[in-house]
Amino acid sequence: MRKHLITVINAAGRAVPLEVNGQPVVPYKGVGKHRPEGNKYGPPIATCIDFPDNGNKSVETLKQALIQAGLKDGMTISTHHHFRNGDLIANQIFDIAAELGIKDLVWFPSASFDCHTPLIKYLSDGTIHHIEGSMNGALGHFASEGKMKGVGVLRSHGGRYQAMQDGEVKIDIAVIAAPAADTFGNANGLDGPAACGLLGFALADAQYASKVIVVTDHVVPFPCWPWQIQGNYVDYVVKVDKVGIPEKIVSGTTEITKSPDRLLLAELTARFCEEAGIIRDGFSFQAGAGGTALSIGIYFADLLRAKGIKSRFARGGSNKYLVEMLEEGLVDFILDGQTFDLEGVRSMRENHGHVDTSPFTSYNYHSKGNFAQLVDVVILGATEVDIQFNANVVTHSDGALLHGIGGWQNCLFAKCTILPVPLFRDRIPVIRDHVTTLCGPGELIDVIVTERGIAINPLRHDLLDSLKDSSLPIRTIQELKDEAEKICGVPAAAKFDDEIIAVIKWVDGTVIDSVRRLSVT
């Protein structure tokens, strides 16, 4: 069904299909151009009289719960990724489905990790038809080689919420792994051996899925408070021995980098923000989870201390460094979307200013206003940027699908979006004529910081003005690209098949680009 998709050229100049996995899709129209009408999708009406009077929704096993939830061929099954690489539940769901001989499921995770590599066998044997979510590592390679039965759909965290609201994705069964829960289904991420902080990525799943199963290894008496997931949405509660692997949930990806090259990028970024006048009393920022981004936070903290001012809020991914800033009084609030370490979990339990948020609060296209636009500066990564400032986060320059979008697209709406990237990785230039896969339109990307120079988007006259006498190495993006090619050589174009193996959704649900199968030759 994937072979011969008819494509059209969308507003970004990219060839995209009009139909994906048998459903019509809308080509990207431009930033802020798509406005769906009508009412949001709603799940079937549930009535409390159908549930146990004593509130106990316990079911013996996950298998039993899946059978009672009506698991059958072609269903869409969702999971969340708050356990990151320590998730033990997603694989079990598909083990059970395969055992029951179920076929053609759609897996709709909020993200996938290396620990999900075993699912390749179910993608191969037809248990899973395709993935709508990030495809990293081995799963990405599997998809890039054209081996997945259906077309992958990649969405941002906000786009995932929008897809449910628009009824584009109808979740049949949501399985919400929870560090703590009561038998009514109230659940949170704060307590229990697998504490991960919050469960915001599963909120939409709870609200929009037909059936909701909570799985936990830590049952507490009613009420499980705070109920980050409300039991009123939950059909079944399953107790298992172990829901996740704690040391992989709070993984080591969140240490400050010791790489001098990355520290240089972080320092240049922080100096840029300082000279651009972004670091002022009451400003707000968001930096991702990578080592470079964390280091930028440290530089920000130094600047705030030196100036005797504070930040009003930081958007998280929270971690110990952000928590230190909160507890030192350098920032009033952490608006947290996912907790990266145990200090983040502790702080969320203890600190009034450490706020649990979801993609609805932070990124939702169909909410009445957008938090992401209120952030003064956001610092993100990219695999590639082009001379129009368009950026790619999902594929490498050889075209292989390797990363998810996460909140990246949603964050681009901040007042200033900065991408600190090395000018080249080993020999691969990061700045190209055209990105291999378009994930973020250049008009939303303001500054590219590399170790060999900083390029400001020509649309940002204000930034160009504030930095015109700067001692920072301000260059044009073309100059940076030329320098990269002088050092690395001019790269050949990666070779692709025509066959589309995945599509990239924009935050509004339109298709911004397609990912093609890697050419075998």
Add this chain to the structure above:
Amino acid sequence: MNSHTIETAGNKGEKDRSDCFVSLELTSSGGRIIEITSKVGALYGDAILELAKDILSHFGIEHAHLIIEDKGALPFVMAARIEAAIHQLLDTSKEYLPEMLPENLYATARDQHRISRLYLPGNTPGLMINAGLHAPHAIILDLEDAVAVHKKAEARYLVRNALRHLDFKGVERMVRINQIPAGLDDLDYIIPHNVNVVVIPKCENAEQIHAVNSRISSLQHSHNLERKIWLLPIIESASGIIRCFEIALAADNVIALAIGLEDYTADIGVQRTNEGTESLFARCQLINACKAAGIQALDSVFSDVGDLDALRTYVMQSKSIGFDGIGCIHPRQLKTIHRYFAPDDTEIEKAKRIAIAFTRATEQGLGVVSLGTKMIDAPIVKRAQRTIDLAISLGLLQHDWKSTDQMKTSES
């Protein structure tokens, strides 16, 4: 012709990046078979093949089996690896030289600041590529201790190519050759390629300086080069310390002496400590010899990369006894070195007052400059100017400090 028929060059360890490993067999028939596995193959596979063919043709090799395992080596690195393999199999004086970047043709000044000099292992390209961006005062491409004995030959090609084709962003380019006499052959690979400073390890006497200079002048003669090449001997033994002054005065291109404390402490049979009491005599002797000879005295590296607090103490001590700079082995150390070797506020203020007094005196046509009741002579003015230049180069003082300073004075 070497007795081996297959030779290799380069690195392919788990952690090696921006490098490649090549294996070359010269065959008698069958043409040129080139096998490439590369992590950047999708983008540069064709370019790698072209480069390999071009190098083989350059050396007139018609039949060979060349295997390249590439982990993102830049072209100048890959060329060095292939050439190193060829030179092990073929007795030829031919060289395959990458373009000399025009921006690499700079000279350096005898008395420029050398607060920090960053050692870069001569056979590890990944550490060289961004070295200039971290803005040490000098980089040292190390052919000596940082290169394994069986890798010494191939490192020469890599260092040569880096001198020609890697932009070190204006940083002074030093190369540490091997101990004399073996190190003399290293000079063939660096002197024609605009090295600024030759670092001579384990230097013990003036004869070694003469031997280096004699090789340099014959190389310069045959390559029609005239540019001054500076020498930085490292004193690493008890007998070297005794002859510091003789070495410092051995030639007019000796611009500094450095002390190597790992070897020195081993030579006198003690452990090196962070406090450095055991080497205080040697360091003071070297500093005194340098100052008497009118050249810079440079301190040893501080090898605990993780301990920046101890580094700070080390730097402050180093500066206080008269050293003009120290060596470092990781870019992470640079900030601490620059910060604590830098002139402090009092030093800067004093230097500014001297410079202003000198300017005023000159403007007023006065022959004698004084600050308060103190006469200021030329060396003091010069030292003040150096302090100011250093403060500016380290970002502690604005370029236009004079105008802003005078504005402040007139406002007050």
